Amino acid sequence: MGEETALHSLRREYAAMPPVAAMQVRVEGMEGGRLRLSAPLAANVNDKGTAFGGSLVSLMTLAGWGLVAMRLERAGVAAEVYVADSQVRYLAPLRSDLHASAALDEGQSWDEFLRTLAQRGRARVQLRAEVALPEGGVAATLSGRFVALAKEAPAPG
Amino acid sequence: MGEETALHSLRREYAAMPPVAAMQVRVEGMEGGRLRLSAPLAANVNDKGTAFGGSLVSLMTLAGWGLVAMRLERAGVAAEVYVADSQVRYLAPLRSDLHASAALDEGQSWDEFLRTLAQRGRARVQLRAEVALPEGGVAATLSGRFVALAKEAPAPG
Numbered sequence: 001m002g003e004e005t006a007l008h009s010l011r012r013e014y015a016a017m018p019p020v021a022a023m024q025v026r027v028e029g030m031e032g033g034r035l036r037l038s039a040p041l042a043a044n045v046n047d048k049g050t051a052f053g054g055s056l057v058s059l060m061t062l063a064g065w066g067l068v069a070m071r072l073e074r075a076g077v078a079a080e081v082y083v084a085d086s087q088v089r090y091l092a093p094l095r096s097d098l099h100a101s102a103a104l105d106e107g108q109s110w111d112e113f114l115r116t117l118a119q120r121g122r123a124r125v126q127l128r129a130e131v132a133l134p135e136g137g138v139a140a141t142l143s144g145r146f147v148a149l150a151k152e153a154p155a156p157g
Numbered sequence: 158m159g160e161e162t163a164l165h166s167l168r169r170e171y172a173a174m175p176p177v178a179a180m181q182v183r184v185e186g187m188e189g190g191r192l193r194l195s196a197p198l199a200a201n202v203n204d205k206g207t208a209f210g211g212s213l214v215s216l217m218t219l220a221g222w223g224l225v226a227m228r229l230e231r232a233g234v235a236a237e238v239y240v241a242d243s244q245v246r247y248l249a250p251l252r253s254d255l256h257a258s259a260a261l262d263e264g265q266s267w268d269e270f271l272r273t274l275a276q277r278g279r280a281r282v283q284l285r286a287e288v289a290l291p292e293g294g295v296a297a298t299l300s301g302r303f304v305a306l307a308k309e310a311p312a313p314g
Contacts, residue, residue, distance in 0.1 A: 017209060047174055053239075084246075
């Protein structure tokens with residue numbers, strides 16, 4: 001499946017989740033192996049006029065989840081994707097729209113992930129995500145493990 | 158300041174944050190040093206009919222943030238509260254409303270936190286939060302550090 005079709009599926013999946021719709025998440029696209037998402041500050045602002053910490057981590061988690069879901073869809077693999085754990089660092093306040101991206105962490109491989117999933121019906125992959133600051137640098141980073149569980153193939157019949 | 162007044166302030170602060178209002182967060186109250194929050198599944202559901210990971214971490218982060226904000230307000234200290242980092246583990250899918258609570262982590266002390274804040278204008282505290290499963294056990298846990306920065310007192314005029 002092509003990238004555009006997988007991005008289209010992802011947009012539909014995000015739109016179907018009420019908390020994601022409330023955040024007004026936009027799928028910006030793929031660029032060099034990174035999935036890019038954005039969300040307006042107005043829908044994600046806290047009491048201090050900066051981006052709400054929960055929205056920062058939600059957007060980074062969604063970017064990671066979406067990257068894995070897209071990779072599976074493009075490989076033609078039917079599997080559910082779950083976030084297993086994450087470490088989040090909040091580094092600087094963000095006073096503008098949220099731009100998050102996610103990519104494979106160092107030493108991780110999609111080929112190995114897909115091979116393990118095909119062999120064992122279950123595989124995990126470590127991703128890194130971040131929210132950029134408009135002036136350069138990052139507002140927050142996330143390092144997280146995502147797990148895919150293969151859906152059972154329907155019995156031939 | 159009394160607990161009820163501080164809970165009332167907290168409800169007002171949460172309601173003023175659009176992403177928190179969208180999650181329909183409710184302040185349930187304080188119980189044995191724990192701040193309890195809840196949110197309906199319908200506003201926080203993912204593509205699998207279970208609680209969205211971003212909502213789980215948002216609710217746990219809000220419980221921690223709210224606990225620190227209340228403690229400061231009850232002590233009569235004007236300070237901003239920020240989350241600095243967090244480690245989140247997603248342990249089991251949750252198919253019902255979200256109930257989160259936060260409390261001091263082991264070895265942490267409010268007295269020490271308030272004393273440090275008064276002396277240095279800045280202090281941090283480590284909290285633990287969790288989202289309960291209705292059948293017992295937990296759906297997710299968060300361990301996070303929260304930082305308070307004293308607001309400068311107005312110059313005597």
